[in-house]
Amino acid sequence: MTDMETLLPLAEEVLSACREKGLMIATAESCTGGLIAGILTEIAGSSDVFDRGFVTYSNDAKKDLLSVDEADLEAYGAVSQQVARQMASGALANSRGQIAVSVTGVAGPGGGSKEKPVGTVYFGLAVEGSQTIHKHCLFPDEGRGRIRTLSIKTALDLLLNAAHSVSAR
Amino acid sequence: MTDMETLLPLAEEVLSACREKGLMIATAESCTGGLIAGILTEIAGSSDVFDRGFVTYSNDAKKDLLSVDEADLEAYGAVSQQVARQMASGALANSRGQIAVSVTGVAGPGGGSKEKPVGTVYFGLAVEGSQTIHKHCLFPDEGRGRIRTLSIKTALDLLLNAAHSVSAR
Numbered sequence: 001m002t003d004m005e006t007l008l009p010l011a012e013e014v015l016s017a018c019r020e021k022g023l024m025i026a027t028a029e030s031c032t033g034g035l036i037a038g039i040l041t042e043i044a045g046s047s048d049v050f051d052r053g054f055v056t057y058s059n060d061a062k063k064d065l066l067s068v069d070e071a072d073l074e075a076y077g078a079v080s081q082q083v084a085r086q087m088a089s090g091a092l093a094n095s096r097g098q099i100a101v102s103v104t105g106v107a108g109p110g111g112g113s114k115e116k117p118v119g120t121v122y123f124g125l126a127v128e129g130s131q132t133i134h135k136h137c138l139f140p141d142e143g144r145g146r147i148r149t150l151s152i153k154t155a156l157d158l159l160l161n162a163a164h165s166v167s168a169r
Numbered sequence: 170m171t172d173m174e175t176l177l178p179l180a181e182e183v184l185s186a187c188r189e190k191g192l193m194i195a196t197a198e199s200c201t202g203g204l205i206a207g208i209l210t211e212i213a214g215s216s217d218v219f220d221r222g223f224v225t226y227s228n229d230a231k232k233d234l235l236s237v238d239e240a241d242l243e244a245y246g247a248v249s250q251q252v253a254r255q256m257a258s259g260a261l262a263n264s265r266g267q268i269a270v271s272v273t274g275v276a277g278p279g280g281g282s283k284e285k286p287v288g289t290v291y292f293g294l295a296v297e298g299s300q301t302i303h304k305h306c307l308f309p310d311e312g313r314g315r316i317r318t319l320s321i322k323t324a325l326d327l328l329l330n331a332a333h334s335v336s337a338r
Contacts, residue, residue, distance in 0.1 A: 034196075053203050
């Protein structure tokens, strides 16, 4: 089971940092399935910082809602740096947010391959006016819940670091 | 804190029932903030049943992503049967799913009013080819986490009952 409770203090920090910088957040989640949005909205008063989240579990959803390129989905797969970046950029473009994070990975227990074993997760981070970046992690295969927990934590860390480095609006 | 773990068996039942009937699920969440999608995707293999989720926390998100009517948002408020039904219908229309559930409510501790106290939650349920329905609950004000837990449970129950009553496709 994904462990949300340990991530609450970090989620509160993210909200505070974004609030201070006047940033609204959008999320685009595949393997975390809505839990990044879920932890951010666990905190009362998050509505002034959290705008919306896209849970794009299927490839169709990634294309329809986040304008992920079909050719890239075919060439690189849904779990790839290309798709992670496009998901983050798409969330930013299709929201009223100024900062967006995305996650796409193999949470297991199935779906792993030699090139992308269970625990492979790509993250995208898009900030208004900046180049979209990605991050690649290979988490230990200690179960679906644990991989999802680490993925949420990493996404929140990306949001927090980005919010800290943005100039106040 | 929202208690997800107790809801896992129910989420598994929802996935099985929808899988059996050939139904893909879409979700539209406001006060539950992505946790219905989160619990459904906690289960390995959910990708053949769960299509996508919309976390429409802001009113803008409800309008942009789910085509909720601005006049209805103003007339009835975001927490209303009208908006709940439109959220569910919008999720169905903007997904590849055949069944969609929506949630909009006052999880507190702030945001309550005399007409809509903390614990007021509206649900919408849209099934392809059927009329969209709503459900209204007033949960006891035992904290934000508890209200979110009960809201997720009610949404899963709605999906399960609907899946059971749909003819196999």
